[in-house]
Amino acid sequence: MGRRLPSATELSRGFWDAAAEHRLVIPCCLACEARFFPPERLCPTCGTAGWDYVDTSGAATITSYTVVHRAPSPDFETPYVLAVVALDGGGRMLTNVVGADPAAITTGMPVRVVFLDQPDDRALPVFEPTAIGRPHEPEKE
Amino acid sequence: MALRDVAVVGVHATEQARTLPHRTSLDLAQESVLGALADAGLEPHEVDGVAADWPGPGGRRGEPASWTSVLGGPLSWVSDGLLDAAGARGVMKAAAAISAGLCDVAVVGGGLAGRFGRGQTVNGAEDFIEFTDVWGAYVVPLFALVAQGHLQRFGTTPEQLATVAATIRNNGSKNPEAVMSGRGPYTVDDVLASPMLATPFHLLDVCIAGEGGGAVVLTSVERARDLRHPPIAILGAGMELSGAAYAAPPEYDTVGRLGARAAQRALGMAGLTAQQVDVFSVYDPNSFEIIRQMEVLGLCEEGEGGPFVEDGNIGLDGKHPTNPDGGCLAYAWNGTQQMTLKIVEAVRQLRGTAVNQVPGAETAVAANAGSAAAHYELVVLGRA
Ligand SMILES: [Zn+2]
Numbered sequence: 001m002g003r004r005l006p007s008a009t010e011l012s013r014g015f016w017d018a019a020a021e022h023r024l025v026i027p028c029c030l031a032c033e034a035r036f037f038p039p040e041r042l043c044p045t046c047g048t049a050g051w052d053y054v055d056t057s058g059a060a061t062i063t064s065y066t067v068v069h070r071a072p073s074p075d076f077e078t079p080y081v082l083a084v085v086a087l088d089g090g091g092r093m094l095t096n097v098v099g100a101d102p103a104a105i106t107t108g109m110p111v112r113v114v115f116l117d118q119p120d121d122r123a124l125p126v127f128e129p130t131a132i133g134r135p136h137e138p139e140k141e
Numbered sequence: 142m143a144l145r146d147v148a149v150v151g152v153h154a155t156e157q158a159r160t161l162p163h164r165t166s167l168d169l170a171q172e173s174v175l176g177a178l179a180d181a182g183l184e185p186h187e188v189d190g191v192a193a194d195w196p197g198p199g200g201r202r203g204e205p206a207s208w209t210s211v212l213g214g215p216l217s218w219v220s221d222g223l224l225d226a227a228g229a230r231g232v233m234k235a236a237a238a239i240s241a242g243l244c245d246v247a248v249v250g251g252g253l254a255g256r257f258g259r260g261q262t263v264n265g266a267e268d269f270i271e272f273t274d275v276w277g278a279y280v281v282p283l284f285a286l287v288a289q290g291h292l293q294r295f296g297t298t299p300e301q302l303a304t305v306a307a308t309i310r311n312n313g314s315k316n317p318e319a320v321m322s323g324r325g326p327y328t329v330d331d332v333l334a335s336p337m338l339a340t341p342f343h344l345l346d347v348c349i350a351g352e353g354g355g356a357v358v359l360t361s362v363e364r365a366r367d368l369r370h371p372p373i374a375i376l377g378a379g380m381e382l383s384g385a386a387y388a389a390p391p392e393y394d395t396v397g398r399l400g401a402r403a404a405q406r407a408l409g410m411a412g413l414t415a416q417q418v419d420v421f422s423v424y425d426p427n428s429f430e431i432i433r434q435m436e437v438l439g440l441c442e443e444g445e446g447g448p449f450v451e452d453g454n455i456g457l458d459g460k461h462p463t464n465p466d467g468g469c470l471a472y473a474w475n476g477t478q479q480m481t482l483k484i485v486e487a488v489r490q491l492r493g494t495a496v497n498q499v500p501g502a503e504t505a506v507a508a509n510a511g512s513a514a515a516h517y518e519l520v521v522l523g524r525a
Contacts, residue, residue, distance in 0.1 A: 006271045038272040038388065064392045066285035068277060068339045076277040082339070084286060084390045094390035096276050107293060124275055 003075055005122050011039040014053040019123045024113045025053040026091045035090035058113035060085035060127060063092065067102040081105055085127055099128035144410065147236040148365040148372030148525050149357050151181025152485040153250075157320050157353035157473035161254045166196035169252025169354030171211060173478070177356040182369035183246060186213035190244030192220035192231045193356065194251025194477070208248075218244035226251050228480025228509040229518040233378035235359050236520075245364070249484075250356025253476040270388070280426070281347055282339035283391055287514055288429035290393025292341055295444035297432065299341050303332035304450050305428035306346045306470060312457060313467020316496045320351050321471040332428075346428040348469035355481040357488070362525045373491045374525035376504070377410030379403035380518040391514055400437040400510065400517035408439070411504075411521035415439040418521070419502040421461060422487040424480075424510040425468040431455065434508065435463075437517075457497055465490065465497035480509040480518075487522050 008016045018025040026037045030052065034045035042049055065083035068076075081097040083105070097105055098114065111127035118124060153176030155169050174193055178185055191205045191212070200207025205219040205226070218238045224230050231249035238244050273283075291297050307327040314325040325331075327345065335344040365372035381403035383396045408415060415438045423434050432446035440461055441449040449455075455463035466472045466486040469479050487505035489495040508519035 003275055005275055009271065012271060063394075064286045064290050064390075066282045066289055066339045066341075067337075068282045068285075069337045070281070070339065071277055072274075072279040080277055082276060082278055082282045082286065084392050092390065092392075094272060094276055094278060126276070 003116070003118060003124055005118055005120070005124065011041065015039065016122060018053065019115060019125050020121060022115045022123060024056045024058050024125050026056060026087065026093070027051045028054040035087070037091045037093045056091075056113075057088050059088040059130070060111050060113070062097065062105065062107050062109045062111060064107065065097065065105055067105070083127070085111060096126040097128065098126050105129075142240040142242065142361065144233070144236050144240050144375045144378060146362050146374070147239045147359055148362045148374045149232065149359055149484065149488050149522065150365045150368050150370060150372055151177040151179070151183065151358035152488045153177040153180055153356050154318065154482055154485050155252060155354040157318065157351055157475060159320060159349065159351045161352045164252075164254040164352070166194070166252050166254050167198065169254055169352075170194050170196060170250065170356075173250045173252055173354040173356035174208070174211070174248050177248060177250065177358045180369070181358045183358060183360075185211065188212045188246050188248055188358075189214065189216055190218040190235060190238055190247030191216055192226045192235050192247065192249045194226050196251070216244075218247065223477055224480075224516070227477045228483055229378065229507055229520045230380060230509065231481070232357065232359065232375065232484055232520050233380070233518070236375040236378070239359060239361060246358065246360045248356055248358050250354065250481050251478050252354025253478060254352045281342060284427050284430065284514075285339040285342050287391050287393050287397060287433070288341055288427070290397060291429065291433065294393065295447065297447035299333060300329055301432065301447035301451050302341060302346055302428040303329040303343070305425075305431045305455065306332045308450070308456050309425055309431070309464045309468045310345065310471040312465050312497050313471020316467045316472055318496070319467040319472040320349055321467065324471070341429070342427055348426045348474045349471070351473055351475050353473050353475040353478065355478045355485050357481060357484050365525065370492055372525040373488045373522050375520055376413070376523045377407040377521035378519065379406035379410075380516070382516045384515060396514040397433065398437055398443070399514045400434065400508070400519070401439075403517050403519055404438045407506075407519050407521050411523070413504060413521060415506070418461075418504045418506050420465065420487065420490045420499045420505045421455075421463040421508075422466070422483045422490070422505060423463060423508040423519075424483070425464055425470050426474070426511065428470075430510065431463060433514070434510070435461070438506065457499070462499045465495060465499060483507040483509060484520070491522060491524055
């Protein structure tokens with residue numbers, strides 16, 4: 001499914017650049033090492049301004065999910081799974097869970113990132129269950 | 142002067158419908174404000190405080206001082222910003238301004254037409270939200286994420302959600318002003334049989350989207366004694382915000398209790414417990430949000446909201462009648478001014494003139510919330 005991806009902002013450019021290379025990165029605070037998402041100028045944990053995008057393992061756990069049967073636009077094939085996942089190493093993000101029967105999704109389920117390539121050389125990170133997914137893609141460098 | 146020395150003295154709700162092609166936002170806003178003033182028995186030139194939408198054309202869009210062309214005299218106080226011009230937030234800010242002596246008569250309200258078409262999903266925000274929209278998130282599934290957490294953690298059931306939807310929709314069925322007037326009656330099974338939108342929400346668990354307007358007028362209780370209706374005082378108020386709307390993903394663990402502190406503040410100010418309040422006019426964008434609010438208001442313990450609604454507590458004949466007008470589920474949801482309609486219904490109940498009147502109601506809670514539990518505002522109202 002083709003998605004409308006937003007223009008990157010000065011906060012999110014690093015995220016989208018890495019996603020295009022099939023790497024999932026999130027902000028990690030230089031002062032307190034908290035990882036957080038979405039990107040904000042100041043660390044939500046300690047309030048300092050310095051952070052860098054760091055690579056994640058791409059492994060995560062579903063903490064909340066809903067199976068969506070009515071989409072906001074024709075870009076989305078229904079049903080699809082909207083979920084919040086907790087990334088190994090810290091940080092939570094909204095995402096989709098793909099590659100599994102929506103009825104089989106549960107909270108606590110281990111998932112790992114996969115990327116949906118978009119027409120404009122960009123990519124959108126989503127997740128699929130670890131147990132039934134394909135082997136982890138080697139990282140491009 | 143304290144907050145409780147300020148009263149709502151006039152209310153007005155326009156026609157409400159899925160679409161109002163013969164109306165404009167400006168004409169709905171003007172009907173609302175002038176209608177509320179007429180209801181109060183006040184002249185437009187007596188208004189010196191404005192927290193009301195100005196959608197244009199004419200004046201300057203978004204600038205409340207544009208109302209001088211309608212109201213006459215110069216203004217002493219304005220409040221702008223979308224949520225400041227509606228509902229409990231608008232009322233508490235206007236009441237705060239009056240009690241602080243910054244103005245004497247304030248209007249809160251507005252209207253909306255020409256925005257929605259059939260079959261559209263409604264995202265509260267007009268701009269693209271980077272880390273929300275890309276994954277197909279919008280208001281229904283975002284609220285669903287919070288609801289799913291409650292179902293999972295406390296064993297709340299789809300039947301309990303459907304009980305809320307059927308109860309409030311059946312109130313709206315008996316309200317001639319309701320968009321869904323005459324529709325129903327609905328059973329729990331009807332709700333469960335309606336199409337699934339986003340688990341656990343079926344179509345009938347979720348509010349309608351439409352157009353319309355509403356406004357209220359406030360002044361001091363002292364001045365209100367000379368006006369047409371018994372004054373309805375602002376006994377308490379509070380708000381609570383968890384963060385910018387839709388910026389961070391909502392989950393029950395992080396936002397599920399949003400409103401509990403605001404409720405404590407407002408009810409504490411009023412010197413009441415939730416159990417002592419006679420009628421509730423609270424935000425119902427979906428069935429779950431009522432269960433959540435029963436808990437955060439303190440009507441039942443966290444996690445007990447499901448059995449609480451199943452026991453009939455929120456029905457017209459129950460201990461805690463909720464949304465007798467049919468709420469957003471069946472009366473009206475019209476963008477921002479559905480928040481003002483919660484005040485309108487609470488005031489009508491306390492005047493004794495509501496369509497599904499709760500006999501002898503003397504105190505009410507009117508509450509707004511939204512954006513998947515990102516913000517919560519409530520006022521406690523009572524006969525002065
Ligand atoms: Zn930090």
